[in-house]
Amino acid sequence: MAAIAAAAKEMGSVRGEVDAYFDISPPHAGASPHIKAGVMSLRQYGRMSLMGGAAGDVGFLYFTIMRKGLTLRGTFMAKAGAECVGVYGLEEWEEAFRVAGEEGRMGRFCAFDA
Structure with missing residues (x-):
């Protein structure tokens, strides 16, 4: 338990932007601010993969995406059938x-x- 607490304390001091954001949100998560936060956390030329099913407007920041040169890719997790x-x-x-x-x-x- 002490090792987990030490790792959490160390991670709490990490600062900066991330290279990639991977989202697999369920449909009812569309109103949540976490997707917008994911876009905001990306570094210059960062990547975002959308594979969830968040319904409705998720509030993308158009200018932020352009200014940072972000790459966004959306796809379904799997095709129907087996x-x-x-x-x-x-x-x-x-x-x-x-x-x-x-x-x-x-x-x-x-x-x-x-």
Whole structure:
């Protein structure tokens, strides 16, 4: 516990701007000031990635984005749908894990059929 307290104290003294801001806010967070604070915290030529679903006006500071030369990118976290790349019996667990390691990624998976 003492180590956590020491780390928190040290982090509290950190000052300056950040290189990147990553936002995955839920829809009801649109009225929160944290997105505006994220933009304001970015350094010159900083980057911002928007992957959440905040609804409504989030209050971007147009001039701040231009003045700092910020890069903003928005995208959905994942596309709808999924692809099963293999169904395996429990005795085939080694092959299933091998295929999952090679083929498994967002939207692709292996399954077991008992």
